[in-house]
Amino acid sequence: MTQKLDESTPERKKRVRRLITALKKLYPDADCALTHDNPLELLISTILSAQSTDETVNKVTPVLFRKYKSAKALADAPREDVEEVIHSTGFFRQKAKSIQGTCRKIVEDFGGDVPDTMDDLLTLPGVARKTANVVLGTAFGKCEGIVVDTHVGRISTRLGVTWSSKNGKDAVKIERDLMEVVPRKDWIFWGHALVRHGRRICNARKPDCTSCTLAKNCPTSETHSATASGAA
Ligand code: SF4
Structure with a gap:
């Protein structure tokens, strides 16, 4: 699940850019959902x-x-x-x-x-x-890292853009992988967008790969689709 895909770093970076373009279409206003004034x-x-x-x-x-x-x-x-x-x-x-x-x-x-x-x-x-x-x-609008919560960790693992965390749950390792391939200007967006995507489409138990616009850039989409349709 967390093995490094057979793609070079430049190829992975290009795929991440395609994923970000698709995510920006899906969640143009992705932001923090916690109400706060300061x-x-x-x-x-x-x-x-x-x-x-x-x-x-x-x-x-x-x-x-x-x-x-x-x-x-x-x-x-x-x-x-x-x-x-x-x-x-x-x-x-x-x-x-x-x-x-x-x-x-x-x-x-x-x-x-x-x-x-x-x-x-x-x-x-x-x-x-x-x-x-x-x-x-x-x-503070300061980009020093990438928020890795349960949604971001799970989806980044399914997308094959993190590989260092053996169980897909080590947030520090996942963040380090992501910082290598996600452009810095999109670090904040990546976190907000994947939280939204995790709630709407790519949830923990039943990712809805058939209606997911990230599927063509997601190496595990076919696995999940096959599981959902009962294929061996
Ligand atoms: S294709 Fe499936 S596994 Fe990949 S991001 Fe979309 S819902 Fe998640």
Whole structure:
């Protein structure tokens, strides 16, 4: 599933460009679906989105941000109050701990403002490269990496544009492969577009290859089509 295809790097880069052209036709306005008004809100929303849906997070965050309007207010809030508000997003105890730890660090080390570099963001508790890339790309317009969530990892693997992660789940290795072949100007778009594609067409259990416009540039389309039609 994750083996490197028999194509040269220039050939793979050309195929990726064709995929990006098709994705831009499909999702011309691909953007972050998490509702936010500033970098802090996006950071907290992204932490909450782990193992949850954007819809659920978008219902919870207006309540959270109305109650707590700054990193300091969130850091100082009673833990059980935060847990109660974010309860429906799942893993609420761990998420409340991460949110308050992150907010405390933002207050203590960054004067209350979300930092805008990868190195600084990675010092925040509960923030790994995926969250840092979301905040850098969407809130600050800085392209330092590619967001690799479950959709991006799965579809990039099916598309044969990542090969280093043996189980197709190592986000750091997948991101490194993608940064080799996706043009930097499209790094932010790649993440947003594949999240959309994963929800609409290329879902985990039953990718709809017959109606997928990426199929002619996707090496696994025939495998999935054959499986769906019951072929051996
Ligand atoms: S052709 Fe199938 S496997 Fe490939 S991206 Fe489209 S839906 Fe996914």
